[in-house]
Amino acid sequence: MSRPAAFLDRDGVLIHDCGYPHRPDQLQMMPGAAEAVKRLNDAGYVTVIVTNQSGIARGYFSEDTMHAFHKLLLAELAKGGATIDAIYFCPFHKVAVEHRYQHPDHPDRKPNPGMLVRAAADLDLSLDESSIMIGDNLSDMQAAKNAGVRGFHFTGGNLDDLVSTIVGG
Numbered sequence: 001m002s003r004p005a006a007f008l009d010r011d012g013v014l015i016h017d018c019g020y021p022h023r024p025d026q027l028q029m030m031p032g033a034a035e036a037v038k039r040l041n042d043a044g045y046v047t048v049i050v051t052n053q054s055g056i057a058r059g060y061f062s063e064d065t066m067h068a069f070h071k072l073l074l075a076e077l078a079k080g081g082a083t084i085d086a087i088y089f090c091p092f093h094k095v096a097v098e099h100r101y102q103h104p105d106h107p108d109r110k111p112n113p114g115m116l117v118r119a120a121a122d123l124d125l126s127l128d129e130s131s132i133m134i135g136d137n138l139s140d141m142q143a144a145k146n147a148g149v150r151g152f153h154f155t156g157g158n159l160d161d162l163v164s165t166i167v168g169g
């Protein structure tokens, strides 16, 4: 049986969006981020980060740099007892300095639902009303709709305040 998932945007949701964050000093956790992810863990959601990372296509940083940044992010969350089960990223963009990252409208790039669809196939996740997507942009809400999950718009403040209204607690 498929499992409920919580798809989480990264920038502007788990961490502050300072514009293509990728350096360790740019890792600024959102208030309540670890508490929110732990609450989702405890409620039985599979937690999946789905993040557009066009900074890679634009040549601002490499995939390796992003992976190192994610390691730091996961360590910060772990300090609060929170676990991310998987991370999906989309490095593609129509404007790319490296040809391999050039794509006019990649199926993974939100608002397209490709990352959610791939995660669901890889991890046996439900793409229905039992799963949720939390994002700070309209493209996140559109990706949720396109994937068939419930979208929740995070407008800032404490992330756990929003998540507690979704899953209770």
Ligand SMILES: [Mg+2]
Binding pocket: 009, 010, 011, 012, 013, 017, 135, 136, 137
């Ligand atoms: Mg965002």
